[in-house]
Amino acid sequence: MSARILVVDDVPANVKLLEARLSAEYFDVLTASNGAEALDICAHSECDxxxxxxxxxxxDGFEVCRRLKSNPATHFIPVVIVTALDSPSDRVRGLEAGADDFLTKPVSDVVLIARVRSLTRLKMMTDELRMRAITSLEIGMEAPERSAIADKGVGGRVLLVDDRPSSYERLAPILSAEHTVDVEINPAEALFHAADGNYDLLIVSLSLENYDGLRLCSQARSLERTRQLPILAISDADNNARLLRGLEIGVNDYLLRPVDKNELLARARTQIRKRRYTDHLRDNVQNSxxxxxxxxxxxxxxxxxxESHLSTLAEQASSRGRPxxxxxxxxDFFKSINDTYGHDAGDDVLREFAVRIRKSIRGIDLACRYGGEEFVIVMPETDIQVAGMVxxxxxxxxxxxxxxVNKGTKRIDVTISIGLATLDHKDEPVADVLKRADIALYRAKHDGRNRVVSTAA
Structure with a gap:
């Protein structure tokens, strides 16, 4: 998995060491010796x-991180603080500055590479969503980065999976200060609970008595309804091998026991903010x-x-021998409506016309605005007699x-003309059907409007 990593450290020996470790894993490495240089590189280069x-x-690194995370152009880049500072207060300070993780020097090669790979996977997923959603800005939709920067990561719904009372009776009240928390003490039920609960964060103890916590994490990643749910694992300090395995299968973050109260809240807020950001991206993609x-x-x-769907419907009808x-x-006379009552009245007519179309057709029928005041309705499984009745x-x-029209101050009479055609033989191009329907529409208009005319092949 290739990615571009920016290493920021004012000690040349530290930079060379990290550069060698990462290059050995085929990562592309950039370096900076101070915060200003790092911010400049991020502004002009794509860093993962x-x-x-x-x-x-x-x-200091905390200030660099704050600036990166407060800038919509760099907010989405994962930041891992790597430092000799190792107190819980330092970790919390880093997380509150927006850091995605906090690693204490000396960092083992295995832990470093596992964390970088895990964050790279998440960054690539986010990048894909961002690329798909980029046109949302062009059509006037809000940029999700701005709401993500303002989001404090509180008020989330958290599911805590832990079967030890001494553990969950301490953790749940801490989390409840900022979130709505449900505790699941039966790991076998946790996956169903997570799938049905619309949660923002899943916290899993890896020290469950009669269940493999990593298996639960893996199952959550494989189930469609929980695939995007952030997972925070809680592990004993001597369980590094399982933690690394957890990162490989999709755990987003972890905490070691004894759990620091402020670090727990900070990591929960970080994951919930990320969840909301990616959800916003997905919503933008869907809306686009x-x-x-x-x-x-x-x-x-x-x-x-x-035009793209009509050919598919015609092919299906032909292959099945169905009408x-x-x-x-x-x-009729739509231009005169605009000229007499104004274009707003014309829009009112078009909107109400669409409502009445929906009420008159079936769920399998396709209704489209063809252009201006012209509409097309495609009706699968429908012969000429039934279509004529509709x-x-x-x-x-x-x-x-x-x-x-005009906000209900006036009511006007409206009529329509309809041209109707059917797919008459297997090899007929669908464009010919559309053309015959258009010819029938022309006849309806020519013969006096407010009528239905069908045409044969």
């Missing part, structure tokens, strides 16, 4: 992880996808989606009830 010393002359295929005004699918009907709908019912629903 930063290994950051604390004791530096111009700007929906906006790309949806007409913003009516909420129906747009022409791009129809497929297609109708094009056009609002089209006539829709026509009547439009003509039979006036449309409210």
């Amino acid at each position: 992880i930063i290994l950051l010393d604390v004791m530096m002359p111009d700007m 996808i929906e906006m790309a295929i949806t007409d913003a005004l009516t909420g129906l699918h747009n022409r791009r989606y129809m 497929l009907a297609l109708m094009i709908l056009d609002i 089209a006539e019912r829709l026509r009547r629903s439009i003509a039979g009830e006036t449309f409210a």
Whole structure:
């Protein structure tokens, strides 16, 4: 797994040592000797992880970390503080500055590489989400980095899996000061509990009496509903081998017993902030996808989606020997509505028209705004007689009830013309069906509007 690692330390010997260790594992290594240089490199280079010393002359590592995490352009880069400071208060200070982990010198090669690999996997996943969501900024959606920077990581839902009363009776009250906490003392039920509970963080003791805590962590990573749930493992100090194994299978962070109260809260806040950030990214991706295929005004699918999906529906109908009907709908005299009542009134008509379309079709039917005041409805498993009945019912629903416009101050009459065609033989191009429906629509308009016309091949 290749990644670009920035090593920041003012002691050349420390830099060379870390550079050699990481290069031996085929990581690409950049170096900086002070905080200002590190910030400049991060501003101009793509770094995947930063290994950051604390004791530096111009700007200490805590301040560098705070600046990185408060900048939307670098907020998402994992920062590991690597320092000789080893007191719980130092670790908490680093975590509160935004660090993703805190390693005490001298750091063993195995621990260092395991942590870097674990954070690299998470960074690559986040990068993929960020790339997919990047267009959300162009369409006016909020950048998730800004809300992530403001997020304090409190008010989360935490599931603590621990079967020792002496342990969970101490940990749960500490966590409850900032979060809603559920305790699961039966590890066999924990996975179901986690899947159903909409949690922000799963904390697992690796010292369970009759259950393998690592197996529970692995199962949580393999289950779709808990795959993205952050996992914080709590282990005895002499359990390094199991902790390293946990990082390999997807544990996000860990604590060693005896657990420091403030460090527990700081690490929980860090993981919950990350969870919310990645959830926001995923929401942006989903919203971007929906906006790309949806007409913003009516909420129906747009022409791009129809053109890509129509061929699939036609192929399915042909291969199964089933009918497929297609109708094009056009609002009569729509230009005069805009000219007489204003474009806002025209938008009101289009929105209400989309609502009535939805009420008149089935769940398997595809309704799209084709452009302007034209709409297309594709009806699988539907022959010409049934499609004609649906089209006539829709026509009547439009003509039979006036449309409210201009915030309900006026009501106007609206009618539509509909052209209808069906897929008549197996090898017919779907574009020909659409063209025949358009010809039928033209006849409906020519013959007086407010009517349904179907056309044969």
